[in-house]
Amino acid sequence: MAHRNSSDARQQAIVIGGGMAGLLAARVLADHFESVTLIERDGIATEPKARKGVPQGNHVHGVLAKGQEILSRLFPDLVPALVAGGAAPGDMGRDFHWHHFGVWKARFDSGIGGTLLTRPFLEWHIAERVRVLPNVRILEAAVDGLAFDPGGNRVTGVQIRSQADGGSLLTADLTVDASGRGSHAPQWLEAYGYRRPAESIVKVDVMYASRLYRPGAGRRDWKALMISPRAADKKMAAVFAVEGNRWLVTLGGLHGVQPPTDEAGYLEFARTLAVPDVYQAIAAAEPLTPIATHKFPANIRRHYDGVKPFPERFLIMGDAACSFNPIYGQGMTVSAREAMVLDELLRERTRQGAGLDGLPACFHKKIVGIIDSAWGPTTGEDFRHEEAMGERPWGTALIHWYTGRLHERCADDTSLALAFYRVMHMIDPPAALFRPSVIARVLRRRPTPADGVVSIHGLRAGAHR
Ligand SMILES: Cc1cc2nc3c(=O)[nH]c(=O)nc-3n(C[C@H](O)[C@H](O)[C@H](O)COP(=O)(O)OP(=O)(O)OC[C@H]3O[C@@H](n4cnc5c(N)ncnc54)[C@H](O)[C@@H]3O)c2cc1C
Numbered sequence: 001m002a003h004r005n006s007s008d009a010r011q012q013a014i015v016i017g018g019g020m021a022g023l024l025a026a027r028v029l030a031d032h033f034e035s036v037t038l039i040e041r042d043g044i045a046t047e048p049k050a051r052k053g054v055p056q057g058n059h060v061h062g063v064l065a066k067g068q069e070i071l072s073r074l075f076p077d078l079v080p081a082l083v084a085g086g087a088a089p090g091d092m093g094r095d096f097h098w099h100h101f102g103v104w105k106a107r108f109d110s111g112i113g114g115t116l117l118t119r120p121f122l123e124w125h126i127a128e129r130v131r132v133l134p135n136v137r138i139l140e141a142a143v144d145g146l147a148f149d150p151g152g153n154r155v156t157g158v159q160i161r162s163q164a165d166g167g168s169l170l171t172a173d174l175t176v177d178a179s180g181r182g183s184h185a186p187q188w189l190e191a192y193g194y195r196r197p198a199e200s201i202v203k204v205d206v207m208y209a210s211r212l213y214r215p216g217a218g219r220r221d222w223k224a225l226m227i228s229p230r231a232a233d234k235k236m237a238a239v240f241a242v243e244g245n246r247w248l249v250t251l252g253g254l255h256g257v258q259p260p261t262d263e264a265g266y267l268e269f270a271r272t273l274a275v276p277d278v279y280q281a282i283a284a285a286e287p288l289t290p291i292a293t294h295k296f297p298a299n300i301r302r303h304y305d306g307v308k309p310f311p312e313r314f315l316i317m318g319d320a321a322c323s324f325n326p327i328y329g330q331g332m333t334v335s336a337r338e339a340m341v342l343d344e345l346l347r348e349r350t351r352q353g354a355g356l357d358g359l360p361a362c363f364h365k366k367i368v369g370i371i372d373s374a375w376g377p378t379t380g381e382d383f384r385h386e387e388a389m390g391e392r393p394w395g396t397a398l399i400h401w402y403t404g405r406l407h408e409r410c411a412d413d414t415s416l417a418l419a420f421y422r423v424m425h426m427i428d429p430p431a432a433l434f435r436p437s438v439i440a441r442v443l444r445r446r447p448t449p450a451d452g453v454v455s456i457h458g459l460r461a462g463a464h465r
Contacts, residue, residue: 059119405443
């Protein structure tokens with residue numbers, strides 16, 4: 001820690017929201033500020049249960065490899081504790097049985113690891129680790145607005161509403177908004193004469209319907225079973241082996257296709273997916289919970305990097321900055337990467353003896369690349385559905401042709417599947433899929449049975465190249 005004097009003091013930081021982005025921000029800020037107050041209207045997780053402020057907690061949440069790497073850096077004992085608690089470690093190539101774009105992906109040891117668990121279990125483990133940080137205080141309260149200096153140039157804290165003391169003002173040297181997709185930062189800024197951020201919106205109308213099951217008897221060669229549609233099909237599903245020897249099953253639909261929430265309808269929806277595997281799995285399993293639903297109308301990206309002027313000492317991150325179509329499982333990893341940017345920027349300033357001025361502009365500019373690396377490929381996939389409303393980038397048709405061929409080739413080319421997984425898990429940038437060696441494999445003639453490739457229930461013998 002540094003900068004104990006002058007207006008660049010790093011005494012108090014405030015984080016609004018105790019979801020994944022807020023917890024990670026608090027963890028990082030604890031290394032740079034005397035004291036950090038994390039304000040969460042639900043109070044942070046005290047048990048592995050879905051809570052009101054994070055309704056998506058009932059649904060399948062995958063942590064991408066990059067996200068897991070960052071979590072392990074911030075909390076070295078986290079992944080072992082998750083696994084000891086029953087979460088299933090899994091290899092993307094070996095343990096995920098994935099029907100995507102009309103084909104089963106090749107199965108192979110990819111070395112790309114993940115952990116299968118429920119979102120509340122993960123959030124609770126992280127919350128427990130943030131709670132015990134000696135300089136982090138958790139406050140159960142709702143933030144109502146920002147406080148500014150008399151000139152309106154600098155955020156000096158937040159106005160809060162709590163059961164304990166009604167309304168009050170909390171001051172801080174830095175305030176981070178991690179209050180999720182419903183963030184009021186645009187209105188709070190506007191109230192002080194700032195421009196609202198421009199928004200990019202890509203409409204997808206996703207609905208999830210999820211429940212926990214006790215798996216039926218029998219051996220399976222997967223820990224996660226996923227069915228992702230090939231347009232114009234709009235039905236998808238995921239079965240994740242999670243802690244407690246249970247399965248978390250999510251059925252989903254796009255663009256108004258809605259999985260039913262009654263017993264018979266739920267099974268029937270599963271039966272009519274592109275392949276019968278999820279239906280067969282859940283028909284033989286025992287439901288443990290009611291069916292929970294969640295609707296996600298659109299990807300929303302708020303371009304805070306373009307708001308000029310922007311007040312000092314105020315940052316926006318996580319879903320508050322960009323909320324992605326959940327079917328690609330990116331939100332938590334993007335939040336983790338943004339937390340690392342915040343950490344790096346503060347470290348850099350400490351090294352240079354620099355203060356906090358200019359930090360928001362730097363932060364919002366730096367996270368553009370991270371958001372782009374998720375937004376581009378996934379909204380690109382969303383645009384395969386003609387109902388996806390939003391601004392289609394130039395060249396979308398060509399990219400669809402190329403990536404469609406790549407997806408198909410991942411059924412029998414493990415090198416391509418690996419390249420794809422590395423991008424999907426944010427280990428490599430999307431440009432890695434356009435390296436000459438990858439292009440050459442995508443464009444190569446598809447192997448035929450005469451080439452000696454034999455398909456055995458999605459496992460392709462002779463195909464591990
Ligand atoms: C159905 C669904 C499935 C998803 N699946 C995945 C997945 O597989 N993988 C993945 O990485 N991501 C997934 N996501 C995205 C992921 O949930 C988020 O990106 C991630 O949790 C980061 O969100 P966040 O912390 O910014 O916001 P949230 O998790 O929404 O947390 C915001 C927090 O702020 C609190 N809050 C809000 N307003 C206030 C206020 N005024 N004062 C105080 N507190 C406030 C809320 O109570 C909440 O706790 C999914 C999302 C959905 C909707």
